[in-house]
Amino acid sequence: MLPGMTTRGYHHGDLRRALLDAAVQAIEESGPAALSLRDLARRAGVSHAAPAHHFGDKAGLLTALAVEGYDRLADELGGAGDDLLEVGVAYVRFAVDHRAHFEVMFQPDLYRGDDAEVRAARDRAHAVLRGGLAALPAAAPDRDALAAWSIVHGFATLWLAGALPPEAGRDPEQTARAVIRRLFE
């Protein structure tokens, strides 16, 4: 066996990635609460000690997913420029494309929300979201930020839950754009 390789031939960093990917798949199927490290090892086809070696425990694994999720969210919101409408649509797109990350991020009981990396990534995402609001004439910036966050988060959550009626259409970004516009009328 080469140095840095595991029994299955993963490089160390690749094994971590493989475990995170297996966790995403498991969470998409059954949600984060049902996840176990043992099940994860089985899915990734590695020794059952491997997840604990990389993440310590289940909360450690979900903390890593939360960090990754907030980092990606900040990147995607940042990529939408300073148009609040597009920032909101990017938020919904992130939730739809990364539903496992999104689900974990907003269940802070399941991970270590006060972890320094989580806090840094979360603060970055919040800052980008608020940056999108700066272009608005706002009498009450805190309240307006909360309204914008609520409307995109609520839409994304209802969409992911399959709770919306047929008239909501089939394209989440298109419907989200119409819904968010309601804030500017």
Add this chain to the structure above:
Amino acid sequence: MLPGMTTRGYHHGDLRRALLDAAVQAIEESGPAALSLRDLARRAGVSHAAPAHHFGDKAGLLTALAVEGYDRLADELGGAGDDLLEVGVAYVRFAVDHRAHFEVMFQPDLYRGDDAEVRAARDRAHAVLRGGLAALPAAAPDRDALAAWSIVHGFATLWLAGALPPEAGRDPEQTARAVIRRLFE
């Protein structure tokens, strides 16, 4: 033992209620995914066959909670009159006061969402929510209904997740009222 009583002295209907209450408590602690009928029987102090007798399986139990949740939501929204602002505040109040029901209702993978009772209760809640919109001058009623639902659902969900920053305050109804007002400006 008297007819109609169980070994623990419950009347039949009271045992069903006791099981539902125990389920609410368990879900408030650990979420619906972690719930098992066996654990529920232990909590309620009844035979481990009792939950299956009343609800069939876990999906049956969660279906009963979803029906109860949508019924109560419809009642509470209906009680708020036809002022959309107050209907929205009532939605948030329901979510905060009945977080276990709220959590189950919006995880339709966990229960039988096409159950006739669930559909009737859900349709009633939707009708009340849309009734609150009828008083608005609306160019796009479907879109406006979705925007109103999204903003209250998003606010409630973020509040329950403990995701909001300190400036959101400590009184969910008061903050919700300010946030929902943003739709009328």
